[in-house]
Amino acid sequence: MASVKGTLALCLLAACGDIQNFSGEVPPLATVVVQVDGTITDATSLRVALVWGEQWLPEPLCVLPASGSAAAVIAAGCRDPFGFVPQQVDANAAITPGTPESFELPTLPDASLLVGDLTARVGYASLVVYDDRDGDGTLKLARANRLSNPDGPGGSDDTDPMPMFRLRDTVYGASFVSMTQPDQRLAYREGAFVQSAFYPRAGCGDPPPAFSVLAAGGFSASDAIAATLAGMLPQEDPATCSQTAPPEDATIHIPVAAPADVAEVACTESTADSSVRYREPEAMSPDFTGRRTACVMVPTFGTDGSGSGSGTIELIVTGVVDGSDADSCAGLTHYILKGCRETPDCGVPDWDHSLAPPDWWPC
């Protein structure tokens, strides 16, 4: 009897659980449930990607009032100033429309994706459904096709057979497209929460700590401009808000949309602080085929917030917006006759063609 007890004790001791070291199943840090609402007929490899957003400010020309031909060029060359701007594509998974799919997150967003300081920072992500046309298993972000760009056509780094200014994958929808539309977004919060202008949800509850799914109804562009002029954040309708944690308790719905209407959620930006990189006009005329141009005053934000011209004329050029080879992402190229790359008013200009402009200069 004693030997049986001893054996039993030894077995119990040895069978408290198997040592696993680094192997075994890895619990995900979060699980989100995604459902694509709608029908997609021409996709061959439909996937959903988690895309973390960037804190981005549009350039002044894109938010100040314009008129005439300049307004048309600005409309074609500027992205939605309230739209979601991607910074980094994270997890990816295959998905079937109409079926809720669980989507596991193995990592946290790194610090560069969070806005705030160490005691209070937050990041927001949009779930983007796309057809993986290039078959690389992830959503490849694109950017605007600006002239005289090293990555652009004829540039020194133009060695990629698929240029970055054309989306390789086709985007069919996103849970967070613009602040002016209803959205569902994945949030990750560390520490306290401080309401800021980073994809604001003023009027809604604070995001819970760690991962959560947030929803808001959106605000109008006019309300946003009026609130900004008043030094406030635009208000959301509290009835449209929700905050759900853990995130698997909510289903994120992605409505199917026309690819042209949602392609911008896959368009990244090279600068995020509203600054402009000016270019020196070359002797030979750039290729303006398919692009639109206009001559405008270089804008500055006046003290009254309405904006005013600096007195310097610039030539703005859109990406390729006309024809079958239209670019996926909107963006403006800025030419000035005199100035520096960062500003026209740099004291000692890096170039000055004001006395002898190139023959093609239209302004």
Next chain:
Amino acid sequence: VILRGVKLAVIAAVLAVATATARADDRLLTEQTFKVDPPGALVVDTGFIVGLPAALPTGLSTGIGAGIMHTCGCHLAYGALASWSSASASSETWTVTHDDLRLRATGAIRNDVGRGSLALRLGVGATLVHEDRVRNQGQRAGLSGMDLEQTATEMLPAADLEAVVGLRIFGAWAFQVAAGPTATYFDSHVRGGWTAELGVAWHP
């Protein structure tokens, strides 16, 4: 006369104490200082140990150990030892900590040479391994329970072969070093390793 006698006695006493103190300061180390006792039949040792973890595939396990050994008046000895050591290592997803409790019955071939002693010690027994692994970034992500932390305990058969070198310093105390290979049966195969100990031994 009495007073004079007392004064002389006091002076003589002071001089005697001063002389004795000066003599003691001059001879801090005497022939008795490092005199060692003859080796007894029992040896108790303890010290710091370091070695490869029994089951963790990487890292260095450090801790403390103690043992007892009885000599039988010949070149053979037997005894037991126990040690605890801990090691931590991380991967991209886990931080794993193993606490190893080594329990061994030992037998040794030993020989005393002057103040020193040499032994080849074979230990056979088991290592109780307690595993604690924490999902990296899990706390920041709000995980809890098994998703955040998992524990397991397993008893693993094991054996060690150590060379033991002792040097008696004074009285019944000796400085002792031991090191050698280890073998642990884990996950259906034998895993090799090594262990080393640096400590003191007492020969009552």
